[in-house]
Amino acid sequence: MGEKILMKGNEAVAEAAIRAGCRHYFAYPITPQNELVEYMAKRMPKVNGTFLQAESELAAINMVLGAAACGVRAMTSSSSPGISLKQEGISYIAACRLPAVIVNVTRGGPGLGNIAPMMCDYFQATRGGGHGDYYTPVLCPSTVQEFADHAPLAFEIAERYLTPVLILADGLLGQMMEPVEFPEKTPVPKDQSDWCVGPWEGKRTSHHVINSLFIVPEDLEEKTRILFEVYEEIKKNEIRYETYNMESNPSLVVAAAGTAARVTKSAIDELKAEGIEVGLVRPITLWPFPSEAVAKAASGAKKMLVIELNMGQMVEDIRLAVSGACPVEFAGKAGGVVFTPEDIAALIKEKM
Amino acid sequence: MKVVAKRPEALTDVRLTYCPGCLHGVAHRIIAESVDELGIKERTIGIAPVGCAVFAYRFFACDMVQVPHGRAPAVATGMRRARPGAIVFTYQGDGDLAAIGTAETVHSANRNENISVFFINNAVYGMTGGQMAPTTLPGMRATTSPYGRDVSDTGFPMRVCEMLATLEMPNYIERVSLLSPKEIVKAKKAVKKALKYTMEGRGFSFVEMISTCPTNWGLDPVSSREWARENMLPVFPPGLFKDRSAGAKPGAEKE
Ligand SMILES: Cc1ncc(C[n+]2csc(CCOP(=O)(O)OP(=O)(O)O)c2C)c(N)n1
Ligand code: SF4
Numbered sequence: 375m376g377e378k379i380l381m382k383g384n385e386a387v388a389e390a391a392i393r394a395g396c397r398h399y400f401a402y403p404i405t406p407q408n409e410l411v412e413y414m415a416k417r418m419p420k421v422n423g424t425f426l427q428a429e430s431e432l433a434a435i436n437m438v439l440g441a442a443a444c445g446v447r448a449m450t451s452s453s454s455p456g457i458s459l460k461q462e463g464i465s466y467i468a469a470c471r472l473p474a475v476i477v478n479v480t481r482g483g484p485g486l487g488n489i490a491p492m493m494c495d496y497f498q499a500t501r502g503g504g505h506g507d508y509y510t511p512v513l514c515p516s517t518v519q520e521f522a523d524h525a526p527l528a529f530e531i532a533e534r535y536l537t538p539v540l541i542l543a544d545g546l547l548g549q550m551m552e553p554v555e556f557p558e559k560t561p562v563p564k565d566q567s568d569w570c571v572g573p574w575e576g577k578r579t580s581h582h583v584i585n586s587l588f589i590v591p592e593d594l595e596e597k598t599r600i601l602f603e604v605y606e607e608i609k610k611n612e613i614r615y616e617t618y619n620m621e622s623n624p625s626l627v628v629a630a631a632g633t634a635a636r637v638t639k640s641a642i643d644e645l646k647a648e649g650i651e652v653g654l655v656r657p658i659t660l661w662p663f664p665s666e667a668v669a670k671a672a673s674g675a676k677k678m679l680v681i682e683l684n685m686g687q688m689v690e691d692i693r694l695a696v697s698g699a700c701p702v703e704f705a706g707k708a709g710g711v712v713f714t715p716e717d718i719a720a721l722i723k724e725k726m
Numbered sequence: 727m728k729v730v731a732k733r734p735e736a737l738t739d740v741r742l743t744y745c746p747g748c749l750h751g752v753a754h755r756i757i758a759e760s761v762d763e764l765g766i767k768e769r770t771i772g773i774a775p776v777g778c779a780v781f782a783y784r785f786f787a788c789d790m791v792q793v794p795h796g797r798a799p800a801v802a803t804g805m806r807r808a809r810p811g812a813i814v815f816t817y818q819g820d821g822d823l824a825a826i827g828t829a830e831t832v833h834s835a836n837r838n839e840n841i842s843v844f845f846i847n848n849a850v851y852g853m854t855g856g857q858m859a860p861t862t863l864p865g866m867r868a869t870t871s872p873y874g875r876d877v878s879d880t881g882f883p884m885r886v887c888e889m890l891a892t893l894e895m896p897n898y899i900e901r902v903s904l905l906s907p908k909e910i911v912k913a914k915k916a917v918k919k920a921l922k923y924t925m926e927g928r929g930f931s932f933v934e935m936i937s938t939c940p941t942n943w944g945l946d947p948v949s950s951r952e953w954a955r956e957n958m959l960p961v962f963p964p965g966l967f968k969d970r971s972a973g974a975k976p977g978a979e980k981e
Binding site: 398400424426428429430432433434436437438439440441442443444445446448462463466470571572573574575576581582583584585586587 | 767768769771774780783784786787788789790791792793794797800801802803804805806807808809811812829830832833
């Protein structure tokens with residue numbers, strides 16, 4: 375581990391991606407993730423990498439598709455409306471089994487919404503997002519350090535399973551400054567030469583084709599079956615979550631992710647000082663969802679409270695996981711209004 | 727025994743699935759022959775569009791990638807930056823290149839990306855059954871202009887070469903036609919020049935080929951070529967629009 379550097383989340387994830395060996399980054403500006411784009415513009419030329427400001431998010435994601443097809447570490451980033459535009463490309467990248475990393479520093483929506491830190495793209499992120507039968511692994515950091523740590527992890531998962539990986543951070547995390555420590559080692563690049571395209575001059579016996587068109591239904595069925603076998607592997611190996619104060623056997627457990635979870639932790643500490651024990655389960659991978667961990671957390675509780683910076687999206691996955699074992703209640707805020715620890719402490723007391 | 731004619735090495739053995747008399751096959755052949763003659767098959771990446779040529783990934787024997795509708799130049803941009811040694815070409819119809827993908831076409835040209843773009847203009851959306859394209863002629867019937875294209879309502883056919891030629895950066899822009907053997911010989915020269923420029927790192931090469939769609943025009947192969955000559959060539963005159971590095975030594979033009 376190196377020294378601690380004070381950085382914005384947007385810059386930290388950019389630096390971490392470069393340290394993870396990413397040398398191809400394509401994006402279109404949008405607030406609240408412009409620092410990420412600008413950081414890449416500054417740093418990439420210094421490390422012999424490619425930074426290119428694309429003409430649109432559509433172009434940016436397809437540049438990523440092209441670079442990823444050549445077997446290099448490629449990344450793009452955007453915020454909610456821009457991510458909507460990228461969805462067709464993400465669907466193709468998933469179908470073609472290409473590794474790529476996409477960062478969504480979300481903002482308020484729907485429509486142009488605002489640039490406040492709302493977490494309202496949960497459904498889009500966890501249900502594939504674009505057209506077709508597919509998923510993308512989704513990492514949801516709650517600190518600047520974790521945001522940075524997720525960059526190498528995202529590339530590792532992307533290359534291990536040949537899939538696009540999404541990092542879903544809200545605007546608060548993008549803008550907030552915190553000390554970050556960058557790991558020294560970068561993920562070892564996987565040999566992609568058995569499928570990627572690019573000059574081969576005698577090194578293989580035949581040309582490679584990357585394609586997502588399968589006119590014969592049985593062929594597409596088979597491709598989809600293989601894709602879903604990969605998803606089963608991802609579910610087996612990559613589920614990540616954190617629990618907090620669960621050893622106190624709390625009767626009320628909060629489920630929250632990202633910034634909502636971080637604020638909840640402060641509330642839990644405040645309540646603990648008052649002698650009130652509350653637990654937290656924080657999904658880190660939003661897909662695959664840590665359903666078993668949530669079910670386990672719910673099993674000893676009288677009630678589960680889901681706190682989100684939206685009108686209730688993750689609560690659906692929580693209800694599925696809890697499966698009636700205890701009542702699940704929801705509290706959310708829209709428009710980019712953020713809970714304070716005091717708000718959450720009051721809310722918890724009211725629900726107990 | 728001496729072989730006088732054979733299938734180009736840069737084409738696979740798969741039978742082309744284009745309609746009888748369709749000139750997509752001719753365009754494939756002259757690209758493949760050029761790839762063979764330049765000896766670049768194992769360095770070339772072709773990009774198949776969405777359109778009738780979506781199946782190009784089956785027909786070319788170089789590395790091939792099939793991409794979203796209109797986005798081929800963006801994909802090519804990513805590739806050529808990831809693998810500067812690769813010869814990247816796109817193959818696109820008029821709907822793909824001049825409607826849904828206009829922005830990618832214009833901006834890749836403006837960045838002078840070192841790629842070859844092959845543009846097949848058949849004045850119609852072939853694959854989806856003959857809808858109006860940005861290049862559909864005034865008064866021409868298509869399934870979505872059943873009374874003939876009314877330019878006061880849907881605009882005049884877009885002349886992409888002329889538009890791109892107004893940009894400062896693109897290296898090479900030419901329009902050719904595929905309507906007769908003589909014109910095909912000329913078209914092949916343009917295709918080969920484009921690929922050669924890409925090999926030499928000269929920047930953006932753009933070759934528009936005036937083609938036909940006998941199926942959706944409701945004409946037989948021969949009369950479709952006559953129709954194209956009479957109606958398309960006056961609106962889309964063949965010619966050289968830009969050749970910035972003509973005569974210059976490879977690498978002499980450094981931006
Ligand atoms: C995003 C998207 N929109 C629309 C389509 C449907 N579509 C497929 S091919 C095509 C038009 C192709 O026409 P053109 O590019 O002129 O090529 P041609 O078939 O004539 O060779 C359209 C609209 C699609 N596949 N994807
Ligand atoms: S529909 Fe038209 S463009 Fe497509 S293969 Fe048939 S003739 Fe050619």
